[in-house]
Amino acid sequence: MHLVYFTHSLVSDWNHGNAHFLRGVIRALQARGHSVESFEPSNGWSLQNLLSDHGLPPTREFAAQFPDLSAKFYDPNYERFAGEPLDAVLDRADAVLVHEWNDPALVARLGRRRVARGEGRSSFKLLFHDTHHRAASAPKDMSRYDLAGYDGVLAFGRVIAEIYRRRRWHDRAWVWHEAADVTLFTPAPAPVEKERDLVWVGNWGDGERTAELGQFLLGPVRALNLNARVHGVRYPESAKEALRAAGCEYAGWLPNHRVPQAFSEARLTVHVPRGPYVKTLPGVPTIRPFEALACDLPLICSPWQDAEDLFAPGRDYLTAADGAEMTQQIRRVMDDDRLAANLAEHGRETILARHTCDHRAEELLAILNELDCGGL
Numbered sequence: 001m002h003l004v005y006f007t008h009s010l011v012s013d014w015n016h017g018n019a020h021f022l023r024g025v026i027r028a029l030q031a032r033g034h035s036v037e038s039f040e041p042s043n044g045w046s047l048q049n050l051l052s053d054h055g056l057p058p059t060r061e062f063a064a065q066f067p068d069l070s071a072k073f074y075d076p077n078y079e080r081f082a083g084e085p086l087d088a089v090l091d092r093a094d095a096v097l098v099h100e101w102n103d104p105a106l107v108a109r110l111g112r113r114r115v116a117r118g119e120g121r122s123s124f125k126l127l128f129h130d131t132h133h134r135a136a137s138a139p140k141d142m143s144r145y146d147l148a149g150y151d152g153v154l155a156f157g158r159v160i161a162e163i164y165r166r167r168r169w170h171d172r173a174w175v176w177h178e179a180a181d182v183t184l185f186t187p188a189p190a191p192v193e194k195e196r197d198l199v200w201v202g203n204w205g206d207g208e209r210t211a212e213l214g215q216f217l218l219g220p221v222r223a224l225n226l227n228a229r230v231h232g233v234r235y236p237e238s239a240k241e242a243l244r245a246a247g248c249e250y251a252g253w254l255p256n257h258r259v260p261q262a263f264s265e266a267r268l269t270v271h272v273p274r275g276p277y278v279k280t281l282p283g284v285p286t287i288r289p290f291e292a293l294a295c296d297l298p299l300i301c302s303p304w305q306d307a308e309d310l311f312a313p314g315r316d317y318l319t320a321a322d323g324a325e326m327t328q329q330i331r332r333v334m335d336d337d338r339l340a341a342n343l344a345e346h347g348r349e350t351i352l353a354r355h356t357c358d359h360r361a362e363e364l365l366a367i368l369n370e371l372d373c374g375g376l
Contacts, residue, residue, distance in 0.1 A: 001034045001368070001375030004093040004124075006110070008101035010038045010071040011062050013256045014050035015203050015233050018099065018131045020256050020287050024181025024357035025364070027068055032361060034375075037089070039081055041103075042073040049233075050253075058255060065257045078106055086113070093124040094375035095368050097154070100130045104144045111149025125373045128170070129154045131178060135163045136280040143169065151371055154364075157284030158308055174367050177310065178287045179355045184257055185294035187348070188264040197226040197334065199266035201259055201288065204235045208274035215323040216272045216302040218246035223327045224334075231262065263295040268333050268340070270326065271301040271317070283307030290355050293317070293347035298340045300329045310355065316347040 005026065013019040026036045040047070050058055062069075072082035081089050090096065090113055098107055107128070114126040128150050135142050136159070147153065152172035155161035161173035200217055204210075221228045222245075230243055231254040243250045254262060263269065271289045282305035289311075292299050299317035306313060313319055318333070320326035333340050369376050 001094045001365075001373065002092050003029065003034060003036045004089060004096045005036060005038045006096070006098045006102050006106065007038055007040050007071075008099055009040045009044045009046045010069060011040070011059055012044070012047040012050040014046045014053070014253060016046035016101075017203075017256075017287055018101070018178075019046070020181070020291070021131070021178040021357070021360075022099070023066060023069060024179070024184070025360050027066075027181065027183065028357040028361035029364070030068060031358075032365075037072060037093075038070070039072050039074050039089070041076065043076050053233075053253065061255060065255075078109065090117075090124060091122060095125045095127070095373050097127050097129050098150075100128065100132060100134070100142075100145070104146070108146040111146055113149075114151070115149040123374075125151045125368060125371045127152055127154050127367075129176070130160055130164075131156045133274070133281055133284075135160050139163075139167065143167070145169070152367075154367070157281055159281050159283060174363075175308075176360065176363060176367075177284075177308075177355070178290060179357050179360045180287070180290040180294035180351050181357045182294050182352065185260050185263075185291045187296040188260075192264040194267050195227075195265040196229055197224075197267050198228040198330070199231070199262050199269055200228070200272075201231045201254060201262065201269075202272070203232040204239050209272055210239075212272050212274075212302060214242065216320065216326045217270055218242055218248065219323040220270075220327040220330050221248055222246040224330060226330070229262070229266075231259075259291065260295050263292060263297045266297065268298040268300065268330065270330075271299060271304075273302065273304045278304050283310070285310065289317070290351060294351045294356075296344040296348050298333050298343040299347060300326060300333065302326065311350055312346065315343070316350050317343060 007022050009016055009019055010022060029036050074081040098110055110126060117123045128147055147170045153164050153170045154176040155173050156177055158175050161175050164170050164173040229249045229251050231251050233253045240250050269292050289299060301317050301319050303321060318329045320329045
């Protein structure tokens, strides 16, 4: 099968966590013998911010780290796609996936191409891929996407799939959760000296969890006098000052392929979901819990509802209802090596059994088979 993926960015994960999963699932598909082309806008906001902050070295590091991935660029006017017209790209596609951070104009154009080609030899299957909370938090924005020509929607949670059907954006939606790329996110091959108590990797993000970070991260770090490091972008000066006041080291952006090393050097991490995921998207974790558990790192979560039974709370990770309980749970993990080891072992077993990019590649192929996609 030849699959074409229109992403926001494969090269840059600056404030773009979806790149983690897209990289992993593309690699998993390629490992199965399928060919995948990835296209992204030459002026995408993630890549432009990465270049502005760090210059070209991260793009070279991406190429060295992922020699099996190659991103192709299209111009802002959608006239040329890596030097070719759009129809030339689509001529060789059995299936086309379009990530929801693409421009509505491109989304609509691809839908029209799908309708025009019908079910003949030049046809392809077309799926829209939604990995964000905007369907619930900003429905007016999402209603701008014309999905009339699409064969269906890949939604990263049951509640998102239900929103598409309920709002009649599309009547066919499959649940396709994110997952860990366990070729990258794996325990260190040899014991690593723990340089700090806690590491947290996450972006500040539009004030969607400012209070929660204070309660579930900064408060416990201060109360327990932890050696803690925070990685991420878009931290305003007020957030950096709050980190300093709590005794947290702020270490800025970290390329995602370096996160496993950061995890291996810490004794634990925490998961603090953004407000929209807690309030309106039960059962939809972001990718960080998958990645932390894949690395054998003990995890403690602030409140979120695992409505889709992805994990085993209490065995894969601990939970905390408030800041005081988070402080207690962190102390428990740090004081009890057996508890920490059991959490790490059980969490990784769950990832390997159910939540790797290999699993998601198989799920995607099953969906395309259901659609009678050519090339399978």
